[in-house]
Amino acid sequence: MYLEDTHGEDIRIIYRHLPLVSIHDKAVITAEATEAAGAQEKFWEMHDLLYERQQEWGALSGDELSGKLVEYAAELELDTERFAQELEDGVYRDKILADYEQYQEYGTMATPTYVVNNVFYPQLGLHPFVIDGFIRLVQDPPQQYADVPQVLDPDQGYVATIRTSKGDIVVELSTDQAPTNANSFAFLAQEGWYDGLAFFFVQPGAVALSGDPTNTGSGLVGVNLPYPGYFCGDETSADLTFDEAGVVALFTGGPNQNNSQFFITYAPQPDFNGQFTIIGRVVEGMDVAESLTPTQPGPGEPEPDVIETVLIEER
């Protein structure tokens, strides 16, 4: 399992039955099968097998399904006679249904629902690496800011130097067109927020994305977390468009949710116009931006390049 592979001895996984009886007609019988297997010390083996063979047993019902479950029991070298008898007698049914009633009290009706150290996982999508990022977020929450002090003088020009493992990318900030969001970016940069974060989503011809402390891009699944402790409103403008490579904009999962995530374009992106707040343009080091390692969150992907720091200077 991915979570065990990535967290090893650091993770303890608990499975609790939440059979959605009203819409999943085989949820109870399959839960019973894992319990019957568990009575013979093979709960997790049956658990894994049922997930693996969902296609196979999903189409069956009644005796055919029971028969298939007994076949699985045989495959796991269980005492099949005992297993079949326990299924038939419904030995574990009451316990499973009682637990289900209890869990409903706090509204965990969707399956699967995940809880990490007693914190509900906010349905960011079920990609293992996004869940993994959330685990890290709960374990080690990033610094939170209640407000964003003004660090940029609106009458002054500024450049942000994004120092990466591949070299410097120099961005001229749009303090006139996106004063709030350019200031937020500069503030976070000065706080060292970006130090050590990865360009975790780099697609040549599209964008390079960074600024998520979990390096997983939960924003990619349409939900952004307010990583720095705040969201800023959108500042889109008819004058600032995604008309070329090197446009730097904040990445959000919805309106007025600008936070720390940002991206650099590798090509004109007219579809982005009006959707994302542009905070600047690359004026130097576009070759560095283009040399960032193409990658995306997930197992087996290339190691992303890392931001060493972001420097803000007057120009």
Place this chain on the structure above:
Amino acid sequence: MRKSALILLVLLLGLIAGCGAESETPSPSPSPAPSPVPATATAVPTVGVTPSGPAACVETPLDFQVEPRIPPVTEDDHVHGPADAPITFIEYADFQ
């Protein structure tokens, strides 16, 4: 207008979807799922493509939904991994 942003997100997501993630989508819930975004965040006026005044930033803490009623882990639970692990991951699910 926002719809195309969602399509973009889905397209971006499409690029990262093929990693063997579980395909089961969450079932509809009778009670609204806890939103990670407090209602105050939506109070910010939407700024259109035409320039308008500077946008505001709204404090939106990473407000983790801690649920004190979650039953403690007991001997009856199906546990995989060390008892003293710093991360306890509880999965409420069925197999269907």
